[in-house]
Amino acid sequence: MATAAATTSGKRPHGAGPDGVTVTLLTVAAFLATLALLASQMRASPARPAHRVVVVRRVYETRVVETVVGGAGGSSVTQSVSGTPATALAPVPTTRSS
Amino acid sequence: MGPHLDYTFHAMGSEVRVLIGPRLRRTEPSPLNAADRERRFVLEFARRLSRFEPSSELSALNRDPRAVVPASQLLRAAVRAGLWAAERTGGLVEPTLVRALERAGYATSLDGAPPASLREALAAAPARYPARPDPRSRWRDVTVDDEAGTIVRPPGVLLDTGGTGKGLCADAVACRLAGYTRFLVDCGGDIAVGGVGPQLEPYEIDVEHPLTGEVIGRIKLDRGGVATSGVNVRIWQRPDGAYAHHLLDPSTGRPAWTGLIGVTAIAGSALEAETLSKLARLVGPDAARRVLADRGGVIVQDSGEVELVGSLVCRMTAPARLLVAS
Secondary structure (H helix, E strand, O other), X not given: OHHHHHHHOOOOOXXXXXXXXXXXXXHHHHHHHHHHHHHHHHHHOOOOXXXXXXXXXXXXXXXXXXXXXXXXXXXXXXXXXXXXXXXXXXXXXXXXXX | OOOEEEEEEEEOOEEEEEEEOOEOOOOOOOHHHHHHHHHHHHHHHHHHHOOOOOOOHHHHHHHOOOOEEEOOHHHHHHHXXXXXXHHHOOOOOOOOOHHHHHHHOOOOOOXXXXXXXXXHHHHHOOOOOOOOOOOOOOHHHOEEEOOOOEEEOOOOOOOOOHHHHHHHHHHHHHHHOOOEOEEXXXXXXXXXXXXXXXXXXXXXXXXXXXXXXXXXEEEEEOOEEEEEEEOOOOEEEOOXXXXXXXXXXOOOOEEOOOOEEEEEEEEOOHHHHHHHHHHHHHHOHHHHHHHHOXXXXXXXXXXXXXXXXXXXXXXXXXXXXXXXXX
16 A cells, blocks of 8 residues: 555656756756857857858960961961950051061 | 950961950850951952952953953952042052053062062162152043942953052951950051040050061051051062062052152051052152151151151150161
């Protein structure tokens, strides 16, 4: 009868693990610890925008040289394509006798 | 100056160079595609108008026994340009000197042939005098009828569009590049410039000395054309030892030794600049200054002395009075 009375009183038997209150307290403590850790990290880098690295690539010079020898009319072709001022790359045009 | 396409090829016995800036509208082809298109145009222009190619339209016209000859729009434009130059110069730069050119030794293309020594030619040249028009010349008998699509000329009168061909070609290509912000077309030294860009930032163009090849000045050009006429490239020694070049005195049909070996002219178009530079070289030093006074230019005397004429905006890069060592 004594055993049956102990069981019906709601007490957990010894060795069955932490009770609900303990679990709750531990969970709250872990949450607060995590929160404190995050807060300390945010204090270490106050309100700065995220540092983003932007790579801007500009092609300043693209030079294509194509030579056709012995083509139609015996002509040769040389192409130069540039993204910078022509005068910076190629010789200045010249007026001359021809 | 912004992005530019720089495109060079060989045509008409010379180097042809095209500079093209960004397009004004997206519908225009890219500058590279436009340059390719213009290279085909120039090669076609040269093939159809060569007097050295028997299959050219010009050769067919010269062989045709009829007085009225059907002609393509291109051939009509080329002949019209030659007639315009003759009118503009009072007959000094005219397109009916084919037989005289052939007698002088210019019957075949000189493309690739090394020129004779200009210094030796000058030493052996006859007395200098201004060229004069030939009052009997038949260029006044030539007409172009665009409505009928014909060229009318007395049978046997041979036409040569080479005297104005490069200037005309440069202008034609420039017109075709009107959809780009800026462009420069250089047909063997006859240069056309256009677009809105050069009016804000003009092109710089070097002037080459005909004797030394060095750059003697730099011109800023915002529109129009610039051209140089000289005797240092198309010059040869005949079998009899005499020297000849391609700029003839119409009154004699012989090479003109006028005291000038090179003239650079600025004008509203490459065709006009080419015509004025030839005119100025043919009339000799004194009259050349008057010819160039309006837009300006550069004259180089037989001695090698360089002189700026008119209100030319030109930065000399060599001593203005450049004397040539003997």
